[in-house]
Amino acid sequence: MKARLGMSPIAWWNDDLVELSEDVSLEECLRQSRSAGFTGMEMGRRFPRDPEIMLPILREADVTLCGGWFSGTLVDEEMAVNKDRIQPMIDLFKAVNAPCIVYGEVGRSIQGDRSKPLATKPKLSDDEMKAYARRLTEFGEWCAGQGMPLSYHHHMAAVVETEPELDTFMRHSGSGIPLLLDAGHLAFAGGDVLRAIDKHHARINHVHVKDVRMDVIRSLDRSRQSFLDAVALGAFTVPGDGSLDFGAIVKRLADYGYDGWFVVEAEQDPGRSPPLKMAQIGHKELMRVLTEAGYTVETQGFRLA
Template sequence: MKAKLGMSPIAWWNDDLPELSDDVSLEECLRQSRSAGFTGMEKGRRFPDDPDIMLPILKAADVTLCGGWFSGTLVNEDLATNQQRIAPMIELFKAVDAPCIVYGEVGRSIQGDRSKPLATKPKLSDDEMKAYARKLTQFGEWCADQGMPLSYHHHMAAVVETEPELDAFMRFSGPGIPLLLDAGHLAFAGGDVLRAIDNHHTRISHVHVKDIRRAVVDGLDRTKQSFLDAVALGAFTVPGDGSLDFAAIVKKLADYGYEGWFVVEAEQDPKANPPLRMAQVGHQELMRVMTLAGYTVETQGFPNR
């Protein structure tokens, strides 16, 4: 079985908490990640939106674009509005041969609002969840028809956060909207990562190997502290530096035949946790658990054209 290892630039530049950002260029971010062994990088705010500019940068770094976040609003806006906003991203991602666009729901979410405690996250009724999941399925099918599949990112402080919410979303939605499994977000929300893989492995198309620091997560006062407070306190980290058993998680995915990207997404203070060192720690741990699980990790970055 084959796997590819990528990173998210959120370790270098945090869009929601600019104070948790390293003053490095896109080229330096790619250089550091590639030197640690990663062959892919998800899109961040310092990436150009013109493929004619992006492709030479990726080629020079020997890195491929392995995904990127789209801020969706289907929980409170219509299909046409979201189709119009995502259309340029679809064309860009097709031009650079990205595997998917990561759909993150920001409608009604409190993930970017530091004044809103975790306990005040939005909740959908059964009927609302059913309607939302069906709309996402339509949207996912439309994006795939345009030539770029989505992968749905369950997320802390959003409408699909907990394991029961994920189960409901998956039950009411269809295969037209594949799943991004994020180990860190699910564990933070109190879910069982291995059980979620058992339940939803047929729809998993992309994986974020985000780790958590259990002591930080368990020490939060969710009636007073926000998602961004948790990030600033160091709730997240890379595999090998946190509390999750990635040997078991990766083995479970391997048992179901998952092949594709494993992306380290670990937002934290780059001054306390230098991104290059964190990338090296994460890559070393992932190579260890990938080998145990029987994966062959691809080492080619930018594709030969």
């Protein structure tokens, strides 16, 4: 089995809490992550949206674009609205040979609102969840038909946050909407990561290896503190620096034959957690657990085929 290692630029620049950002260029961000051993980077706000500009930057850095977030609103808005908004991203991702677009639901979400406590997260009724799951399946099938698969990101403070919500979403959706497994978000929500892999492995096409600091999470007052408060307090970190057993998580994925990207996505304060140092810690830990699980880690970076 082969594994590819990527990072998210959220370690360098946070899109929701701009104050948690280093004043570094895209080129420097890519240089640091590549020097730590990562061959991929997900898209962030400082990436150009023109493939003619992006491709030379990726080629020079020897890095592949390994994904990127799309703020979906299918819980509330029409399919056509979301198709119109995602089409330029599909065109871009196809041009640079990215593996998938990460679908994150922001409709009704409080993930980006620091004034909304975690306890006020949106909840869908059974009928709403069924209808939502069907819409996502249809949308995922349409995107795949355009040549770019999606990967559905369950997320803290969104309509699919907890393990039961994820189970219900997966039960009522179809194979047309693959799953992004995010270990950190599921653990933060009180879920069992290994159990989720057992139940949903057939649909997993992308993995975020986000670690958590459970002492920070346990200390939160969810009736008063928000998701962004948790981020600022250091709830997330890289593998090897947190509470999760990534040896067990990676082994379970290997048992089911997962073959693809493992992406470190750990939003932190770069002043307290220097991104290059954290990238090096995460890469070292992932190399250890991936090798133990029988993976061969690919070292080629930039590629168009």
